[in-house]
Amino acid sequence: MKIAINGMGRIGRLLCKLLASTKHQVVAVNDIMPKENLVYLLKYDSIYNQYFLNKNIIEETGDGFQLNSQPVKVFSASSPTQLPWKNLDVDVVVDCSGKFITAELLHQHIAAGAKRVLLSTTGQDDVPLLIRGFNDHSLKNDQKIISSGGCMTNCTVLVFDHLINNFGVESAHINVIHSFTSRQSLVDGPYSDFRRGRAATTSIIPVKIDLDQTVEKLFPSIANKISTMSTRVPIPCGALVDMNLILKDPVDAQTINNSFQKLSQNQLNGLLGYNTEPITSTDIICNPHSAVVDSTLTYSLGNHLKLSVWFDDQFAFTNRLIEIVDLMNRN
Ligand SMILES: NC(=O)c1ccc[n+]([C@@H]2O[C@H](COP(=O)([O-])OP(=O)(O)OC[C@H]3O[C@@H](n4cnc5c(N)ncnc54)[C@H](OP(=O)(O)O)[C@@H]3O)[C@@H](O)[C@H]2O)c1
Secondary structure (H helix, E strand, O other): EEEEEEEEOHHHHHHEEEEEOOOEEEEEEOOOOHHHHHHHHHHHHOOOOOOOOOOOOEEOOOEEEOOOOOOOOEEEEOOHHHOOOOOOOOEEEEEOOOOOOOOHHHHHHOOOOEEEEEEEEOOOOOEEEEOOOOOOOOOOOOOOOOEEEOOOHHHHHHHHHHHHEEEEEEEEEEEEEEEEOOOEEOOOOOOHHHHHHOEEEOOOEEEEHHHHHHHHHHOOOHHHEEEEEEEEEEEOOOEEEEEEEOOOOOHHHHHHHHHHHHHOOOOOOOEEEEEOOOOOOOHHOOOOOOOOEEEOOOEEEEEEEEEEEEEOOHHHHHHHHHHHHHHHOOO
């Protein structure tokens, strides 16, 4: 398939480089940054340099760059309506800009000639969600615009689905302990959520998230029984979801662990990981699973369950985007 990427930030660049080793071809990318800067950022990466070492050769050209000898055109438009998706015969635009999150805004890519659009975050209610391992079969031939959900959604939905169906969930509080992202500040500054404006690398920063709304939408049986927050910590990559749940009946930690281990080896093989070693967040970098249940940190007290689940917010999630592009190729 011919792919275009809109928004070449952390996710867009990683997606571009990972797509280079698939059957899909990135034909064009768009970002408001100058081309020279984009090529530089594709060549050097503070987190994944080691992973990509000797994997990709990136050379600047007159109208873009070559990625392993494949030409990629670079555009610098702030509106998708200005992009030549029709002339380039683009099959899928993956929108990783974070700026276009409603069906109406994403439709601008369709109006510009793209056949389909995949949004790299949870959009507004009018953008259907396709969460790998949860509702893969919901993709229809005529669906032009879909969302992959965000990294936190991809992690928590897999775990919730299993707990609700097998143990019954009465209520849950979730704290996503997460690396800092571009939606925070490097030095203290103004921000609508005041704490997001505080210097990202100098303190532990609790921030507001709307993960609860997404989870409630997907699991109506637990509507109004779930609360979520995120704690941003001074690391550049990785996350640990701290889940505190009240289950329907008492259950011991070993039973919970055994059931997740089985799930990771069967239905969710490749999407759910299961950890038995004393790892820390650096050990999760480049792990491709949407969620890695840490069996060493599972605790239960009667029907109270504490579960800890790791994920690499960028690498794992970007692998999901590629798998959804694969699904689009078949549907
Ligand atoms: N990072 C993660 O862990 C993660 C995980 C899953 C999903 N996501 C989601 O993926 C999206 C991108 O995240 P990210 O971390 O990659 O963010 P990012 O690093 O800020 O990347 C966004 C890129 O889009 C560019 N951009 C801004 N306005 C644009 C426009 N009108 N047209 C084209 N490009 C534009 C930005 O340029 P400027 O920097 O100049 O504004 C930036 O280069 C967000 O919706 C995020 O929620 C992120």
